[in-house]
Amino acid sequence: MQKISISDGINLGYINETKFKTNFFKVCFCIDLEREYTTNLSLLSGVLMRASKNYPGISEINNRLDYLYDMNVSCGTYKRGERLFLSYECDFLKNEFLPDASENLLSEALGMFGELIFNPYLVDGGFDKKILDSEKTDLANSIKSLINYKNAYVKEKCIETLCEGEKFSISEQGSLEDIEKIDEKSLYDFYKWLVNSARIEIVFIGEADAEKLAEDFRKILCENTQRAPVEICDTFITGQTKKEVCHKTEKMEVNQGKLALGFKTGVSVTDEDCTAMSLFAEIFGGSPMSKLFMNVREKLSLCYYCRASLDSYKGIMLVLSGIQSKNKDKSFEAIMKELSDIQSGIVSKDEFEAAKLSLINSYKTLDDSPAALSAWYVSRAMCGSNLEVHEVVEKIQGTTLKEVVEVSKKVKLDTVYFLEGDDREEAAE
Amino acid sequence: MAFTLKENKSIGEKYYYSKHKSGLSVYVFPKEMGTSYAAFATKFGSVDCKFKTNGKDVTLPDGVAHFLEHKMFENSDGRDTFELYAKTGASANAYTSNNRTVYLFSAADNIYESLEILLGFVTDPYFSKETIAKEQGIIGQEIRMYDDNPDWQLYSGMLEGMFVNNPVRIDIAGTVESIAEITPETLFDAYNTFYNLDNMVLVVSGRVTPEDVEKVCDKILEYTPAPEKQRIYPDEPKKVNKEFVTRKMPVSMPMFSVGIKDNSCPMTGMELGKKRAAYGILMDMMFSKSAPFYTRLMDDGLIDSGFSFSYEGHETFGYAELSGNSDEPRRVYEEIKKEIEFYKQKGLDRDAFERIKRANFAHLLRMFNSTDDIANEMVSAIFDGLDILDYPEICASVTFDDVTELLHNNFSEFTLSEIYPL
Numbered sequence A: 001m002q003k004i005s006i007s008d009g010i011n012l013g014y015i016n017e018t019k020f021k022t023n024f025f026k027v028c029f030c031i032d033l034e035r036e037y038t039t040n041l042s043l044l045s046g047v048l049m050r051a052s053k054n055y056p057g058i059s060e061i062n063n064r065l066d067y068l069y070d071m072n073v074s075c076g077t078y079k080r081g082e083r084l085f086l087s088y089e090c091d092f093l094k095n096e097f098l099p100d101a102s103e104n105l106l107s108e109a110l111g112m113f114g115e116l117i118f119n120p121y122l123v124d125g126g127f128d129k130k131i132l133d134s135e136k137t138d139l140a141n142s143i144k145s146l147i148n149y150k151n152a153y154v155k156e157k158c159i160e161t162l163c164e165g166e167k168f169s170i171s172e173q174g175s176l177e178d179i180e181k182i183d184e185k186s187l188y189d190f191y192k193w194l195v196n197s198a199r200i201e202i203v204f205i206g207e208a209d210a211e212k213l214a215e216d217f218r219k220i221l222c223e224n225t226q227r228a229p230v231e232i233c234d235t236f237i238t239g240q241t242k243k244e245v246c247h248k249t250e251k252m253e254v255n256q257g258k259l260a261l262g263f264k265t266g267v268s269v270t271d272e273d274c275t276a277m278s279l280f281a282e283i284f285g286g287s288p289m290s291k292l293f294m295n296v297r298e299k300l301s302l303c304y305y306c307r308a309s310l311d312s313y314k315g316i317m318l319v320l321s322g323i324q325s326k327n328k329d330k331s332f333e334a335i336m337k338e339l340s341d342i343q344s345g346i347v348s349k350d351e352f353e354a355a356k357l358s359l360i361n362s363y364k365t366l367d368d369s370p371a372a373l374s375a376w377y378v379s380r381a382m383c384g385s386n387l388e389v390h391e392v393v394e395k396i397q398g399t400t401l402k403e404v405v406e407v408s409k410k411v412k413l414d415t416v417y418f419l420e421g422d423d424r425e426e427a428a429e
Numbered sequence B: 001m002a003f004t005l006k007e008n009k010s011i012g013e014k015y016y017y018s019k020h021k022s023g024l025s026v027y028v029f030p031k032e033m034g035t036s037y038a039a040f041a042t043k044f045g046s047v048d049c050k051f052k053t054n055g056k057d058v059t060l061p062d063g064v065a066h067f068l069e070h071k072m073f074e075n076s077d078g079r080d081t082f083e084l085y086a087k088t089g090a091s092a093n094a095y096t097s098n099n100r101t102v103y104l105f106s107a108a109d110n111i112y113e114s115l116e117i118l119l120g121f122v123t124d125p126y127f128s129k130e131t132i133a134k135e136q137g138i139i140g141q142e143i144r145m146y147d148d149n150p151d152w153q154l155y156s157g158m159l160e161g162m163f164v165n166n167p168v169r170i171d172i173a174g175t176v177e178s179i180a181e182i183t184p185e186t187l188f189d190a191y192n193t194f195y196n197l198d199n200m201v202l203v204v205s206g207r208v209t210p211e212d213v214e215k216v217c218d219k220i221l222e223y224t225p226a227p228e229k230q231r232i233y234p235d236e237p238k239k240v241n242k243e244f245v246t247r248k249m250p251v252s253m254p255m256f257s258v259g260i261k262d263n264s265c266p267m268t269g270m271e272l273g274k275k276r277a278a279y280g281i282l283m284d285m286m287f288s289k290s291a292p293f294y295t296r297l298m299d300d301g302l303i304d305s306g307f308s309f310s311y312e313g314h315e316t317f318g319y320a321e322l323s324g325n326s327d328e329p330r331r332v333y334e335e336i337k338k339e340i341e342f343y344k345q346k347g348l349d350r351d352a353f354e355r356i357k358r359a360n361f362a363h364l365l366r367m368f369n370s371t372d373d374i375a376n377e378m379v380s381a382i383f384d385g386l387d388i389l390d391y392p393e394i395c396a397s398v399t400f401d402d403v404t405e406l407l408h409n410n411f412s413e414f415t416l417s418e419i420y421p422l
Helices: A037-050 A058-067 A103-119 A129-148 A151-160 A178-180 A184-197 A210-225 A274-286 A291-299 A326-344 A349-364 A370-382 A389-398 A399-408 B064-071 B081-084 B113-120 B131-149 B150-162 B184-194 B210-222 B271-289 B292-299 B329-346 B349-369 B372-384 B386-396 B400-410
Strands: A004-005 A012-015 A022-032 A072-080 A081-095 A199-206 A247-250 A257-262 A301-310 A314-321 A413-418 B002-010 B013-017 B024-032 B036-042 B052-054 B055-057 B091-096 B103-108 B198-206 B230-232 B244-249 B255-261 B310-313 B317-323 B415-420
Touching: A004 A210, A004 A247, A012 A370, A022 A184, A022 A370, A022 B349, A037 A072, A037 A081, A037 A184, A058 A103, A058 A291, A058 B292, A058 B349, A072 A103, A072 B310, A072 B415, A103 A199, A103 A210, A103 A413, A129 A184, A151 A247, A151 A257, A151 A314, A151 A413, A151 B230, A151 B255, A151 B292, A178 B131, A184 A389, A199 A210, A199 A314, A210 B081, A257 A326, A274 A291, A274 A301, A274 A326, A274 A349, A274 A389, A274 A399, A291 A301, A301 A326, A314 B131, A326 A399, A326 A413, A349 A389, A349 A399, A349 B036, A370 B064, A389 B310, B002 B310, B013 B210, B024 B372, B036 B113, B036 B372, B052 B184, B055 B184, B064 B091, B064 B103, B064 B131, B064 B184, B064 B386, B081 B091, B081 B113, B091 B113, B091 B329, B103 B113, B103 B372, B113 B198, B113 B210, B131 B150, B131 B184, B150 B244, B150 B255, B150 B415, B198 B210, B198 B372, B230 B349, B244 B329, B255 B329, B271 B292, B271 B310, B271 B317, B271 B329, B271 B349, B271 B386, B271 B400, B310 B372, B329 B400, B329 B415, B349 B372, B349 B386, B372 B386
Parallel strands: A012 A199, A247 A413, B024 B198, B244 B415
Antiparallel strands: A004 A012, A022 A081, A022 A199, A072 A081, A257 A314, A257 A413, A301 A314, B002 B013, B013 B024, B036 B103, B036 B198, B052 B055, B052 B230, B091 B103, B255 B317, B255 B415, B310 B317
């Protein structure tokens, strides 16, 4: 990746890639994760995609995107550790595939970015109230709909308790209470603060003249703003485990119970033993070759899925499984047994090698997805790391089983969240 | 075996095809991507539940194709297929849809070793009473998971409302009760009828050569004579089964799925391909974000950004679906019907047609960004008598009159599936 500094707090990473039919870029506005920002950022990501000065409605914007050969434009928010991102992503056909050779979609794509982000549709020095109200309803629907997806719901509830008192427990979507406090003027003030103050990371994957691209982005990002970037959090907080494991049970009218186990790993992405921790999570529950899949599902037949997912930017790990409610204790014990097995060094050479191959495979295939690869680079930039994908692969290759067993001992259970349903009569046990 | 090269120069894509001596159709798409992808598939899905094989009449319990997919991962030597893949690092999986079962892997390295595993385990059935009982527990939980998923309940309600007899209305996984009836004999009946290589395809996309793929086929695959088989599909009336299917679940707000029945089935080959392309263009013209409908319903607060639509069309069934969240599902349903009636009366917009056609052409090209999409789309295309390299030309051949005709002939049978909070 070629790194170009565009201005204070604005960086471009350029990756020359010929294998795709499309070019891709991601522009990430990065700020600290604070409760007051989340709702503003979510609403803003919606409002900006609804109208601009030259395209004053959804149909005008999308008419134009259709005409530009199905140019994809999206804007959303997410968090990594204690940082919050507004991410604008765009992909579009390379010029060589256009029926008309005189068209240049790269300049159209940059123009569209400038238009949607820096030429918003304004009414009396603020956003349009009607559009904001519609986006407020949309966001409220989305926040409330978390309950529809039971797996995502228990995951969120488990993290709330696991990271209680820490900023990370703030939902990146925002909150219903804060929606009411925001109006078209205050959101516009937030918008101006964001574009002037956020750190901006850009990743371009495709074929372009990198220097010219950097100049084009500089024009869009600097000529439309008065940049005064703020410092953002540069440490990764793994947080303390509670003195006693916290058990919570919630009852709901569901057919399947959902069990979520929240662990603190004490290891974050900037720590030396972070690679060993990734390998641990892979052996534990990262793939169909893992201990959880092979034992809790295949041997004990307790569930359809039982997975461990590691968040190395926060230093937490979650195990999620859908089970019959009456099997909660049995499932809990089965999961914890696999953890204690690893901690006491019961890992076969085959299991260890399989985890290595599987983890390496996921890194080696990362560059087939521009969205995933660019998100990875932006996260790495937040850690101040210049590590390339192939260097991560080398680190995985160089990790020993002993290191994995050692690091696994740092993993501590903190929270058990259980969504309890009514078991129906089961025809098959 | 001799490979035939097929190329579409205008989009810079090609593949090699050959009929292997074992009877298997093999397609190889060389692509310089990080991920290579293989899909080994049989034209056997949830709709193939009634058939004659070598003179015997068979009716399968609901959910057999999917159950069989799970059971194929068990091997006669007691080893799980995932243990075999553990040695190569491939990411392996499988899925069962209404009309096909697909076994797949993706991998950066050791592609031919993984291909050996793939071809090996799918051609080596092993079913015992004990392992079937164990799988009933696992799949039972998979079914429960879908029972709690509102998107799936909405979708299955839509199919139930739309189809009277067509087995596409039956849940792919079956029910806890129906899978309890499955025995080793049931699985062998299905396997021996539909897993003959003559009924299967292999598509490999990525850093591969046809010669090396052939070597693996030579090593693993053997010819067995294809059984006589005849699939039996019931007649399907043109009318929908029920106009409304209403369910209640713990959800935050009401949800809707409007189904529009495609009454032009069965259809295969270029005719089906062209119909699908026309559906894609027509649905976009009426309901995409650039259409007046979307803005109007957003402004009226009748839909939110969760609104989406699609057309699904295969040999024996087809339907268009529009779904989303709304406080008033019945009003959205009426608005959709009104919109369609409006275009029938006033005619479609020619500018919109040209613009959407241009967008859809570009959308098709995106498929070739991914070895995963290439392999899965190709499998699906082959079983419908199609070829993904023809898609751009098929899309180009659709005329304004084609979409107008489609609108008048095939947009008259509606069903509404709705879910309300408890």
